[in-house]
Amino acid sequence: MTNLLPLIQNETLKIWKKKRFYVVVLILLILIPIFTYAELKVAQNNADKFKDWRNQVLQQITDMQNTLSSDRIPEEWKRYQRITVQQLQYYLDKDVNPNSPNGVTFTRNFLDNSVTLFIPLLVLAIGSDLVSGERTNGTIKMLLTRPVRRWKILFSKLAALTLYVSLTIVTTAALCYIISGLFFGYEGWTMPIFTGFALNGSEVDARYVHAVAQWRYLLMQGGLIWFSAMTVAILSILVSVLIRSTAASMVTMMAAVIAGTILSNMSSSWESAKYIFAVNLQLTSYLEGSPPPIEGMTLVFSLAVLGIWSALALVVSFLVWTKQDILN
Template identity: 30%
Template sequence: MISLIKNEWMKIFSKVSAYIFIGFLLVALVGSAILVKTMNNADDWKAKEENNIQSQQAVLDDPKTSEEEKEWIQEDIARSQKLLDTGINPNQETSWTFMVNWVTSIASFVTLFAVIICSASVSAEFSDGTIKQLLIRPHRRWKVLLSKYITTLLYAATMVVVLSVAGYLVGLIFFGSASFTDKMIDPTSFEEVITLEAGPYFFELMLFWVPGFLIIITMAFMLSTLFKSQAIAVGISVFILFASSTLNMLITSLVERYEWLKFVLFPHIDLRRYIMESAPMFEGATVGLSLGVLAAYYVLFIAITFIVFNKKDISI
């Protein structure tokens, strides 16, 4: 098995795309840091909030202001005052806030690149006509397939590690060191002012991202065994990846009418919603339910993958 994994690992890195994907992550990190460094003006945040309170108070005291406008203005004033009370600069970028704000966002490219690698893993053998040479070796089919799956997971894990380590180093270089437990303002809290510890929050976000990431690349790997054409396998996988957010919104809007939609995959892929949003996706949604749904689909995808591959006609 180890020799098979080594062979598959060499196959991945024999392609220029494997290096391009990792290089793109590094360029994206540096580009993001330069953009933030150029545009971020964090020095006068207190003055801005104080000026906002004064200007909004003047509008609030204006007799022409409607009651509806007053309610919104009072909330805006309260938010500015809460920011001042915390003493935490909401625009301050440090190595750990950069990890929270940018590394977690760039992780979506890791998903895309991993999907491309996984969906081409088996289908490329059929497209290139090398599947027969692969299976005439003294290894059972399931071992060959498992080695491919493990190797694609290892490459995906490598990209995650590169992204995380490089992200921290880029943040360190551009924004300086910061304590792991330094406070930051929750970037997703618009009405309330919620303070978080930046380092633990980053790892929490990544931990909640991993299950959905694993499901997506497993689904892409399954599609790679279902289609002999590499182009079709990659195309369908990428389409599903980009369409998942739209399907998620559609399913969430209909789940009250059709309760069985609670068990459809797409609303459960991104578990970060449980820590980034105050309200659940739908009534009854819990982390336990989402993990259970993801586990069920994972078993289903793995079963289909190995059953289909073991019975697949390898004639070219």
């Protein structure tokens, strides 16, 4: 343990000196105000069009029901619309505005829409070359001359990456709340959010639905996002160990995440696709009761799939790292 702490500190400093986390923060400082402005315009348009939030929700339900009558809409989309209609009706019956504009709600929605692509890409920007970058720069030879076991070196890289994954998620949430709060206000922590929706075909089972304060919902959401992001981070370490080129390792993981995101929107008829890690990254959708990409998927199933992918990636990474010829 005494040998690991200096190694972890060294790896943490190496990531920091690459200044990629600064780039991540800069990206967030550019994109979040843009999305905040877009949300503000939507809120202003709705305020001009609807005097009461209930009328807005009723209009949403009416628009979706009209869409369901069209023969041009695929059945998968109709199923999603039916479920959304039932959920909106549930909020209406409970007299809770699901679209109440405030800093906390904006943060929750931003994180929910970022879990499958945006946050994974931020993670890859930081950690996709932890090992391959050492080879490209030639520092791997100096690293291996130290009297330290190889597995400790790789473990220190994993620990440092875990720290930056956590920091990325916390920073994203904090900047969302601070920036959006300037326009929408900083209240909303105790606003009730309904969770526990269960799907039975195209019907929503509301027997287990219960209200939780929005701050508690954010904590659950953040934990699920962290789990998804760590799966991507661990797989990026595996690719970085297997592929010697920095550029190739980054492109490989980015392509896998992007292709998986596209596949999750097109794989409803391909049941075996539910075992692909990228199809299971949208863990937060289970909190709000959205239909999964493939029928039959559940939160426990997705957590298990991501856990198995992570475990296998760790085993292969450490086995290859400790046995491969690094110097040639």
